[in-house]
Amino acid sequence: MNIDELKTDFDKAEALLHVLTETATGKERYPRLYSDLRNFFYNSSYKKFMPQWLNNIWTLDIFWSHIKPKFDHYWERREYLAEELSPLLNACQGTHNILTLQSDIIEDFSSIGVNDCWRKMLERVESDPDGAITMARTTMETVLKHLADELHETYSPQEDFSVLYKKVAKRLNLSPDNHEEQLFKSILGGCSAIAGGLGRIRNLYGDAHGQGVKQLRPHIRHARLAVNSSATLCLFLLETYEFQNGKSR
Template sequence: MSDLSHLQSELERAQFLQDTFIAFATNDNIGGDQQDYEELRRHFLANPKTKSLVPDWLRARRNANEFWHFVKYEFDTYSERREFIWNQMAPLLEYCESLTQAPADSHIETELARFNVDEITHIWQKALERKTRDPEGAITIAGTMLESVCKHILNKRKIEYSSNKIELPELYKLTAKNLNLATDQHTEPIYKQILGGCSSIINGLGALRNKLGDAHGHGEIRAARPAARHAALAINLAGTMALYLLETYHQQEKK
């Protein structure tokens, strides 16, 4: 029997099953093997709720070889196969994700909506939607949301910047300086430490997007690919920082 003890939640099991489909459909090195396919198939078919959400072809194809013979004749290219699998697995993944919905997601969404910046709210919702089925895309969108927040504030303050060339860390640095959030604008050690941590988060998100996101092409097959938990981390960090910047800006505007 396959050892899937490292999968702690239904969401992780569903994500791993999706990765396994992609592995067999595209000759990729993610996901599981033949036994994992069969074990996860049995697992989700045994639950009446998840049984109704799995793709029809999973019910009919008992092992990975049968799945391979199905998918290779349906779609010629790897990209078509990935898109097909993502779309087919979306209902199951969305259900499993709802079982472990983070309270931070709804809180951040509610707070962002208070500022009436439709573009930023839309980007946040888009990141959440792609968190499970497309972690790479969600990580990229998380960075895009922070860029949009910084640009929104700078535009409101009529601060000039190079919109096409500036990277997220520099964009944040300029925004933080304008909001009096730069470490060199404070002398109290605890504030300098916290604000330095904020800067580190931004730099980390920028690096994560470049390394694991889909904003840039990758010249070779990567051994590491982001999972839903990596995307969730990036999204929630970006959401928290976005709220902090917007709240600081609006508080200063009231004075």
């Protein structure tokens, strides 16, 4: 096995646990894979989830010298490693969930598909507010880019979030400037503000970026607001697109 065969970050985290467990229980060693996995995680935003004692464990020989005198029984070593690597596995599972969410939206690009993703995001709100906020922003971005593609609207891969929303809204005749009624102008202007706000709140709170010394932690209510705002706006955009293309009742 080599690191290139591991498709997701969660796969890599599981492989790291497996490699350490195999060494700790006197089985086959994978020195090259261990080195590659260790370098991958220590050169990524996942570094903060790595066990502190692993900082100086550059090789499996050093790891064996560390783990052998620590526990007499293999089962103790397995339990220890599983507990120590659990923060990393949980963090990578969150990334895996986000990738799955993107895939689900693309596979079922409809209001029904977004409703299903909405449910998945809400399920994560209380246990992982950071991750829920990241998923809310990811859902919005995925829907906007997919709509832009369907509407033949050009954009750059790193398009500013609010700019991308305005491009799609204009194509769907949802720009406030396209409406004379003050009520609709206010509502549609609010939609634009929500889109821009989701991008900014994710930069402050979401788990897709590394955090500095002073970490901002969102409350559950913040995560729920982000999730519900994202899902509601995505549904509105999708239903508008479906209506204009004769795909809705």
